[in-house]
Amino acid sequence: MSAVVNARTDDYRILAQAEILHHLAALPEIAAILGGSPADWTIRDVADGYINAVFIIDGPQGGVCAKQALPWVRYHGDSWPLAEDRAFFEASYMRRLAAIVGPLAPRLLHFDPVLQFIVMEKLSPHIVLRGGLIEGRRFPRAAADVGRYVALAAFHTSDLGVPFERKFEDIGLFSGNISLLRISVDLIFVDPYVEVWRNRYISEIDPWAKALREDVELKTAVARHRNAFLSNRQALLHGDLHSGSVMVTEDDTRVIDGEFSTFGPIGFDLGAFAANLIINWYAQGGYDRDPAERDAHRQWLLEQIATLWQTFESELLALWAASPDTDGDGYPATHFADASGQARLATIRRDFTQAVFQDLVAFAAIKMIRRVISYAQVDDFGIIEDTKRRAETQASALAFARCVLKEPARFADLGAFLDAVPRFENVGLNPDANR
Amino acid sequence: MSAVVNARTDDYRILAQAEILHHLAALPEIAAILGGSPADWTIRDVADGYINAVFIIDGPQGGVCAKQALPWVRYHGDSWPLAEDRAFFEASYMRRLAAIVGPLAPRLLHFDPVLQFIVMEKLSPHIVLRGGLIEGRRFPRAAADVGRYVALAAFHTSDLGVPFERKFEDIGLFSGNISLLRISVDLIFVDPYVEVWRNRYISEIDPWAKALREDVELKTAVARHRNAFLSNRQALLHGDLHSGSVMVTEDDTRVIDGEFSTFGPIGFDLGAFAANLIINWYAQGGYDRDPAERDAHRQWLLEQIATLWQTFESELLALWAASPDTDGDGYPATHFADASGQARLATIRRDFTQAVFQDLVAFAAIKMIRRVISYAQVDDFGIIEDTKRRAETQASALAFARCVLKEPARFADLGAFLDAVPRFENVGLNPDANR
Structure with missing residues (x-):
């Protein structure tokens, strides 16, 4: 069975950029990838798909990609609501396929089911x-x-x-x-x-x-x-x-x-x-x-x-x-x-x-x-x-x-x-x- | 969603006939169908399929059919183990179809997910x-x-x-x-x-x-x-x-x-x-x-x-x-x-x-x-x-x-x-x- 259940709760909130940095600082593996201290990290909005918020976070050592499912279709706005649990399924898919496709997909580093928030390997210079x-x-x-x-x-x-x-x-x-x-x-x-x-x-x-x-x-x-x-x-x-x-x-x-x-x-x-x-x-x-x-x-x-x-x-x-x-x-x-x-x-x-x-x-x-x-x-x-x-x-x-x-x-x-x-x-x- | 989850626990046990009568006595709707008091009820083993224990319970007013999933294939014995949760799926199927097929199926009266025990309408003289x-x-x-x-x-x-x-x-x-x-x-x-x-x-x-x-x-x-x-x-x-x-x-x-x-x-x-x-x-x-x-x-x-x-x-x-x-x-x-x-x-x-x-x-x-x-x-x-x-x-x-x-x-x-x-x-x- 999947190690993570689909645990949407009322504690979901849309993360501001500063909150994302704060969140990542509490994750040792990710903090180590970024290197330095959170004060050294930069974050930028790179969303170009239709539905999610996506950010690249860079530190002195390296970078990660963070993605949060919003409660609506990002491109359209809040008049088109969309369940946030899609990030759970994206994370589940990445977990299921990781051992199968290996390096043909980015590595999943973190999934938070409450925030429907995914952190994965930054792909560069892709x-x-x-x-x-x-x-x-x-x-x-x-x-x-x-x-x-x-x-x-x-x-x-x-x-x-x-x-x-x-x-x-x-x-x-x-x-x-x-x-x-x-x-x-x-x-x-x-x-x-x-x-x-x-x-x-x-x-x-x-x-x-x-x-x-x-x-x-x-x-x-x-x-x-x-x-x-x-x-x-x-x-x-x-x-x-x-x-x-x-x-x-x-x-x-x-x-x-x-x-x-x-x-x-x-x-x-x-x-x-x-x-x-x-x-x-x-x-x-x-x-x-x-x-x-x-x-x-x-x-x-x-x-x-x-x-x-x-x-x-x-x-x-x-x-x-x-x-x-x-x-x-x-x-x-x-x-x-x-x-x-x-x-x-x-x-x-x-x-x-x-x-x-x-x-x-x-x-x-x-x-x-x-x-x-x-x-x-x-x-x-x-x-x-x-x-x-x-x-x-x-x-x-x-x-x-x-x-x-x-x-x-x-x-x-x-x-x-x-x-x-x-x-x-x-x-x-x-x-x-x-x- | 189904009102019942598939809640198998270690409390599962195979019910003896006396236990079944005791169990039914605690269910007012079923006790009313049977009528009289539990001392008036009779129970007989009517299993003729391959996999489950099945009983007919009769009382002064009427009867019910009880079915328990055993941890093995009944016909074969305990050398062919079989998950008991099949009763959960039988009950789920009966619930799902009740409003669809109406009187073409017997009425589900009770399902106990711990015991994987179903009670349904007795079909007579079928x-x-x-x-x-x-x-x-x-x-x-x-x-x-x-x-x-x-x-x-x-x-x-x-x-x-x-x-x-x-x-x-x-x-x-x-x-x-x-x-x-x-x-x-x-x-x-x-x-x-x-x-x-x-x-x-x-x-x-x-x-x-x-x-x-x-x-x-x-x-x-x-x-x-x-x-x-x-x-x-x-x-x-x-x-x-x-x-x-x-x-x-x-x-x-x-x-x-x-x-x-x-x-x-x-x-x-x-x-x-x-x-x-x-x-x-x-x-x-x-x-x-x-x-x-x-x-x-x-x-x-x-x-x-x-x-x-x-x-x-x-x-x-x-x-x-x-x-x-x-x-x-x-x-x-x-x-x-x-x-x-x-x-x-x-x-x-x-x-x-x-x-x-x-x-x-x-x-x-x-x-x-x-x-x-x-x-x-x-x-x-x-x-x-x-x-x-x-x-x-x-x-x-x-x-x-x-x-x-x-x-x-x-x-x-x-x-x-x-x-x-x-x-x-x-x-x-x-x-x-x-x-």
């Missing part, structure tokens, strides 16, 4: 991957590391790698993470297909938004995947694995912000990451950059999606093959021990990863749509100041996503999926043209 | 459906009532009828029910396909057991459904809905013994009930009965499977259609509000129930196999004293189940499924003949 991609920078390890991260987490939290008793313990714990799952359900799976105050698409996208709202075939495909997201308890997911949840240097990758963690289909995390690479691909068309550089960056982006998938697949298959005596209840070794059983297991594994790939493709499309239509927009598009030009890049993303969801048979393998991305560039603002 | 079927008796309401029970439970515990927050609360609670789920996983999905001490098939079935163990195609189909059972959190299941878990009169039906409750695919419960009707169909071939009576009983059994399915399907569709403003997150009304959306919803509903039917068929086959090969045998076959004759009826059940699992396309609708049952009678003890 930057947020999304910002790097927008600048056209390359991070050679990011996609492979994310693919490996998802493979490790998927294997060791699913019926492939652990007895169902262990999985059900995790399911019991993370089934409590409902406040953020409500945001996922609404912003990803519901809002883009209705008119709702939270949608924030630009007016040039109106015709596309209307077309998506009125597309019953598309909404049927979304319904299928929404139901899978809510019912297929395949593995413990990060739940929000976009390019803003990955910190990188050229030779290091760390996955952060696991507060949306939930059990769900493995392809959901992979699809989120792939979607944000494709979003960056389309958004590059709105940046004033050297065309040759842009083309090279785009080519590199598509290669990263290939790397993401191929690394995930090979790592998962390697973990599975290397664990013939796995405790997992999914495919007991005793059922597939002889020669024909071993041969069949190879087929089963191929079918398993193929099903994950189909999920990746569909969830990527759904994630692309939500980032154009729904509440939480992304800077890849947002920095394109000319809104007509921005809308044209967004329309390409929507057209690609719509085709993926309505004609999945056309995207049965990685080659077909990647080949299709450039074909939807410049489809234009009329959703009925060139369908 | 008998266990399995015993009635073995005698060739008919219960006109049973199949329709069970179909309705499953439809009600499925709708009101799934993304069709409740917000995911409610569903996840249930998932969190029932994810703790691991001791009995381990029994389900092993006895239903693993043991029949390996050599293990718990298997209890008769020696005449050896060739069939060996054939199933060596059938990689069959084990692949079983693996697919085992993984669905462990990962598809579609609705709250009874988890053990065979004909021994249904108490009947000619005009009343009650579902009992919900201690195996877990979230899973809806077709699992329906398949369990259908499997036990088909088992009874085949077992009738081993009884010395009037052939005309036997044929009529068998015809009635197949009609009951049709009634089970048709009632489930029509009740589920009626609940769904009657709740256009359902709080369920599966198919938001706002996504399907216009004429084309409404039309599409009809297709979605048909596809939904068709998928449940496919699950019913597969899980029925898997359940039939476990009742012949695995630990918990059934009296339908067991009362056939001539073991060769018993084996012949069992072989028919295995042959039907094997075909269902390996050639699911042949069983795409109810008619095909029911038509096939008689065709597998007298296939014989050689599993390689007439494949």
Whole structure:
């Protein structure tokens, strides 16, 4: 069982910066990391996500990152309340995955369940991957590391790698993470297909938004995947694995912000990451950059999606093959021990990863749509100041996503999926043209 | 939230009959049901399931049923330990479903979490459906009532009828029910396909057991459904809905013994009930009965499977259609509000129930196999004293189940499924003949 219970009490309060320093001074391990005395420490607000307060605290010796869950959506304000216990689930996720993914995530140093306050390793000189991609920078390890991260987490939290008793313990714990799952359900799976105050698409996208709202075939495909997201308890997911949840240097990758963690289909995390690479691909068309550089960056982006998938697949298959005596209840070794059983297991594994790939493709499309239509927009598009030009890049993303969801048979393998991305560039603002 | 927590403590002890009477005397509601004074009460052991102690207590006014979870499998003895907290999950299941299924289940009167002791309504003059079927008796309401029970439970515990927050609360609670789920996983999905001490098939079935163990195609189909059972959190299941878990009169039906409750695919419960009707169909071939009576009983059994399915399907569709403003997150009304959306919803509903039917068929086959090969045998076959004759009826059940699992396309609708049952009678003890 988890060593920490979800102990929200009335003693929760929002910490001022001075209080955070005071709090850290009482934690010997953290004080030692910072070095010197609290008078030497500095603190700065670095929040750039939508929902939490985040600070970097530096001392003479080193730094830490502190994060507090606020009682509302930070970006929106207190008219959008949000349960603070999300920090408990983020800390629980970090604890659960620490031994599994090792250095692919920052180290959790402290969690205070009353204050819903987390202190973790400061990542330096890491930057947020999304910002790097927008600048056209390359991070050679990011996609492979994310693919490996998802493979490790998927294997060791699913019926492939652990007895169902262990999985059900995790399911019991993370089934409590409902406040953020409500945001996922609404912003990803519901809002883009209705008119709702939270949608924030630009007016040039109106015709596309209307077309998506009125597309019953598309909404049927979304319904299928929404139901899978809510019912297929395949593995413990990060739940929000976009390019803003990955910190990188050229030779290091760390996955952060696991507060949306939930059990769900493995392809959901992979699809989120792939979607944000494709979003960056389309958004590059709105940046004033050297065309040759842009083309090279785009080519590199598509290669990263290939790397993401191929690394995930090979790592998962390697973990599975290397664990013939796995405790997992999914495919007991005793059922597939002889020669024909071993041969069949190879087929089963191929079918398993193929099903994950189909999920990746569909969830990527759904994630692309939500980032154009729904509440939480992304800077890849947002920095394109000319809104007509921005809308044209967004329309390409929507057209690609719509085709993926309505004609999945056309995207049965990685080659077909990647080949299709450039074909939807410049489809234009009329959703009925060139369908 | 449930009003009772799962509070096992060291104060648990196995209650002697006198202690049970003493315990009930302290419960005013139950003492009033029994009437008179404790000196007037009688208690008798009526356990006939595999795992718990069960008693009927009668007084001058009326009776109650008391059930205590023992620290082991009752039928096997203390060499097979089993967590007592299963009574907590049975009580939780009864509480959760009381308002949903109403009079289709007995009323829970008392639960003691320390003693893992349940007191419920005494069902009289009900008998266990399995015993009635073995005698060739008919219960006109049973199949329709069970179909309705499953439809009600499925709708009101799934993304069709409740917000995911409610569903996840249930998932969190029932994810703790691991001791009995381990029994389900092993006895239903693993043991029949390996050599293990718990298997209890008769020696005449050896060739069939060996054939199933060596059938990689069959084990692949079983693996697919085992993984669905462990990962598809579609609705709250009874988890053990065979004909021994249904108490009947000619005009009343009650579902009992919900201690195996877990979230899973809806077709699992329906398949369990259908499997036990088909088992009874085949077992009738081993009884010395009037052939005309036997044929009529068998015809009635197949009609009951049709009634089970048709009632489930029509009740589920009626609940769904009657709740256009359902709080369920599966198919938001706002996504399907216009004429084309409404039309599409009809297709979605048909596809939904068709998928449940496919699950019913597969899980029925898997359940039939476990009742012949695995630990918990059934009296339908067991009362056939001539073991060769018993084996012949069992072989028919295995042959039907094997075909269902390996050639699911042949069983795409109810008619095909029911038509096939008689065709597998007298296939014989050689599993390689007439494949």
